[in-house]
Amino acid sequence: MQGLDYSSGVWQFESCGFVPNGTSGACIVHIHGASHGATTFMLTINYGDLRYYSGQLVATDMYDKWFRVNLIHDVDGEKVTLFIDGVQKFETKDRGPGDDLYFKCGVYAARKNISYSMESRWKDIKIYKK
Template sequence: MGAVCYYVAAALHSFISCFSLFMQRASSSHHVHRNLTDGFTQLPLDHKDIEIQRPYDVPESARYSFVNGVHKMWVYSSDKPHSKNSRTNPRTELAIKGYDYSSGVRQFEAQGFVPRDTSGVCVMQIFGASHLRATTLMITTNKGSLSYYRSPVLAPNIWNRWFKLNVIHDVDASTVKIYIDGIFVHEAAGHRGASHAFKCGVYS
């Protein structure tokens, strides 16, 4: 799939590279040096497996490019949502297609880099939850930190350094586990829902 990079206008930027999807259960151990993908099966992922969601009134090339193995996405605060009927904020995101799931265990893995002054941007989410909410997980950048939604902080001082992100969603147990640089940092409720999918990109 290559590297994935995300941008948002002005001082808001984020990068994610080499993202992968996995299915099936791995050990529940939180050992720092354990390969978090052991026991999982990597799913094939290609351009046909992603939908690029972008402001509906601009061509794809105005907010997305793929050059030398790097996906680049950016949005502006003045941009429109991804569809005429949407009331959501501007976004340019990769929505994973064909791998929606409603049971079992799924994992998202990526390498990421958040440039200085990035704040108020969602860089990864698990879409789908109970009827009271749209998402099971959102990982955001806020004032130099990565956070689970707005809190708690998952990793402080995240600006200008590469990090590894693993998110493991156990639908049946209704849990989401988050690892930064191979270290377990947070476990949250799964928020249930009939179907889930991974998304990553710039969602202001």
């Protein structure tokens, strides 16, 4: 799913996601576009753990259950904040303003621990602008 393009303001992606056991090495949500690199933010799943890109651990034991994702991008404040099930799990500086930023969800192969089969399910997708 691809959302609306944006380049300023505060934007939020909200959805419920589900990743079945066995999907690994996949990006499941990201903000496309940045002034440095192709993406501003990536949430990946590796062996049931959610990570910022393939680095910092965000949440564990996420296979086979629905979870709510709220991803907020304050473009002007240069900040990205991630909530899982209503709890703030991560915050970081963004990667520059970039043109035509947008949210994406689904599965996209990442670089580490790639499984042969990748799947994620999404429902109740909403995009908000402040």
